Amino acid sequence: MNKKSYKSPIVMFIYIVFLMLPIYWLLNMSFKTNVEILGTFSMFPNKFTLHNYVTIFTDPGWYMGYINSMSYVVINVIISLAVALPAAYAFSRYTFMGDKHLFFWLLTNRMAPPAVFALPFFQLYSSIGLFDTYWAVALAHTLFNVPLSVWILEGFMRGVPKEIDETAYIDGYSFFKFFRKIFMPLIASGIGVTAFFCFMFSWVELLLSRTLTSVNAKSIGATMTRTVSATGIDWGVLAAAGILTIVPGILVIYFVRNHIAKGFALGRV
Amino acid sequence: MNKTVNQKAWFLVLPVFLLVAFSAVIPLMTVINYSVQDTFGNNVFSWVGLDWFEEIIHSQRMHESLGRQAMLTTIILLIEVPFGIFIALNMPKKGFWASFCLVVIALPLLIPWNVVGTIWQIFGRKDIGLLGHTLASMGIEYNYAQDVLSAWITIVVMDVWHWTSLIVLLCYAGLQSIPDAYYQAAKIDQASRWSVFRYIELPKMSGVLLIAILLRFMDSFMIYSEPFVLTGGGPGNSTTFLSIDLVNMALGQFDLGPASAYSLMYFLVVLLVSWVFFTVMTSIDKKGAV
Numbered sequence: 001m002n003k004k005s006y007k008s009p010i011v012m013f014i015y016i017v018f019l020m021l022p023i024y025w026l027l028n029m030s031f032k033t034n035v036e037i038l039g040t041f042s043m044f045p046n047k048f049t050l051h052n053y054v055t056i057f058t059d060p061g062w063y064m065g066y067i068n069s070m071s072y073v074v075i076n077v078i079i080s081l082a083v084a085l086p087a088a089y090a091f092s093r094y095t096f097m098g099d100k101h102l103f104f105w106l107l108t109n110r111m112a113p114p115a116v117f118a119l120p121f122f123q124l125y126s127s128i129g130l131f132d133t134y135w136a137v138a139l140a141h142t143l144f145n146v147p148l149s150v151w152i153l154e155g156f157m158r159g160v161p162k163e164i165d166e167t168a169y170i171d172g173y174s175f176f177k178f179f180r181k182i183f184m185p186l187i188a189s190g191i192g193v194t195a196f197f198c199f200m201f202s203w204v205e206l207l208l209s210r211t212l213t214s215v216n217a218k219s220i221g222a223t224m225t226r227t228v229s230a231t232g233i234d235w236g237v238l239a240a241a242g243i244l245t246i247v248p249g250i251l252v253i254y255f256v257r258n259h260i261a262k263g264f265a266l267g268r269v
Numbered sequence: 270m271n272k273t274v275n276q277k278a279w280f281l282v283l284p285v286f287l288l289v290a291f292s293a294v295i296p297l298m299t300v301i302n303y304s305v306q307d308t309f310g311n312n313v314f315s316w317v318g319l320d321w322f323e324e325i326i327h328s329q330r331m332h333e334s335l336g337r338q339a340m341l342t343t344i345i346l347l348i349e350v351p352f353g354i355f356i357a358l359n360m361p362k363k364g365f366w367a368s369f370c371l372v373v374i375a376l377p378l379l380i381p382w383n384v385v386g387t388i389w390q391i392f393g394r395k396d397i398g399l400l401g402h403t404l405a406s407m408g409i410e411y412n413y414a415q416d417v418l419s420a421w422i423t424i425v426v427m428d429v430w431h432w433t434s435l436i437v438l439l440c441y442a443g444l445q446s447i448p449d450a451y452y453q454a455a456k457i458d459q460a461s462r463w464s465v466f467r468y469i470e471l472p473k474m475s476g477v478l479l480i481a482i483l484l485r486f487m488d489s490f491m492i493y494s495e496p497f498v499l500t501g502g503g504p505g506n507s508t509t510f511l512s513i514d515l516v517n518m519a520l521g522q523f524d525l526g527p528a529s530a531y532s533l534m535y536f537l538v539v540l541l542v543s544w545v546f547f548t549v550m551t552s553i554d555k556k557g558a559v
Contacts, residue, residue: 009361015374020376023388107550108543113493115493116300118516120295120299124299146288211520225498235391264438268480
């Protein structure tokens with residue numbers, strides 16, 4: 001009795017088809033004209049067209065959405081990593097007054113529903129004049145991304161033996177030199193994974209980014225949910241826009257495939 | 270790892286502390302402030318004590334949203350957890366196909382939540398969607414925009430599509446950590462498939478499974494974007510979950526007092542579950558990495 005015999009490729013196959021079918025349908029639609037989408041029904045585009053993508057890349061109303069989203073996501077990743085790295089080091093190496101409470105408090109912010117924060121954030125960022133800027137969304141998303149980064153990084157850092165720190169200090173390294181020259185290269189994969197997860201959770205979030213922007217920093221999610229025009233919904237362009245939001249994930253997913261579970265489980269797998 | 274006591278470590282944590290205090294404490298103070306006051310505009314506020322809390326606790330609207338939310342979360346967990354475990358057991362262990370499956374099943378997790386809504390909005394439509402069209406041509410009544418049952422089924426299927434992979438990935442990670450010797454011992458004992466699962470696999474992945482369940486519970490409890498795009502809370506109010514209801518109240522009608530009281534009670538539930546989560550995490554940490 002071989003344990004491999006328990007595994008059925010058919011189950012995996014069906015599951016993957018179930019996952020891919022809706023995405024395939026979106027992809028299929030993005031290559032069709034609106035006339036074809038509404039008129040005929042086919043598994044493949046009859047008249048293959050890139051028109052929908054051309055529309056997105058030439059209309060500032062569309063492509064600015066991607067640029068805006070990218071901007072706040074990148075700012076957010078940089079802020080989150082910059083503050084989370086030293087904090088995660090502290091949590092993984094030292095005990096100090098209130099460390100457990102602080103660690104728990106961080107977790108509650110990862111779990112907090114954005115809906116609770118939408119209204120106060122709107123007022124807070126309006127009152128300090130950041131409403132409708134990249135900074136508002138980037139800072140708002142630190143609410144869940146900083147706790148996430150601290151937790152994931154701490155999970156990676158605890159895997160590095162403490163003797164390395166001590167040896168480096170004995171050899172005369174200062175804290176900053178040690179951290180930059182020795183410690184960061186050791187947890188490079190952890191930093192990469194954390195950056196990926198910050199990127200992703202900021203990229204997929206809709207409610208806060210939509211509430212905190214109106215015109216200048218409007219995110220792609222907000223653009224997509226407001227596409228109903230006088231002539232109805234432009235399905236082809238909407239499908240193309242959806243496909244383009246999936247692309248960043250596809251580009252990097254291969255490199256983090258072995259750490260996906262770890263990232264989602266806050267570094268605890 | 271035994272840690273040393275070092276109060277100076279606070280300086281390393283300080284940036285995080287200040288940043289999170291800025292984006293969590295200030296907003297929460299605003300909410301608390303509004304929850305005990307009433308306003309007639311012009312920034313004139315009057316103290317109303319706990320009136321808003323009483324109103325919300327007794328309001329039909331909150332009860333219904335909470336009921337719908339509880340029902341959705343229960344259904345989702347009941348489907349996704351066994352299904353996820355089942356898929357994880359069928360994942361290839363190593364080699365090219367393992368990587369391939371990992372990448373492909375993780376894909377739905379990386380799609381923006383509003384796009385998930387859009388995908389299913391299109392997929393389920395009778396005129397242009399594959400699912401809707403197929404069902405219609407088989408003569409099945411299905412219209413998620415008008416029929417309550419259809420809307421619910423679509424949302425549940427959408428969530429299963431979106432999030433089962435998370436449970437699969439976590440359980441798979443747990444299964445990977447089981448040494449081959451365990452399986453060999455089971456083979457010698459001629460253990461049945463069920464007992465291998467019950468006495469080897471399940472205990473070994475119980476830690477990660479618990480994390481997965483709690484994460485799914487929390488995330489489904491704050492679901493907003495997907496149903497918002499798909500059904501907008503309708504038909505009627507039948508898919509208005511807690512977050513949608515709260516956003517309507519706070520940003521749609523701008524009822525600051527009731528919305529804040531609502532927020533605080535919502536947040537309290539979250540706090541409670543977070544605490545359970547934290548306890549689980551720390552007990553797993555003590556036992557050693559899974």
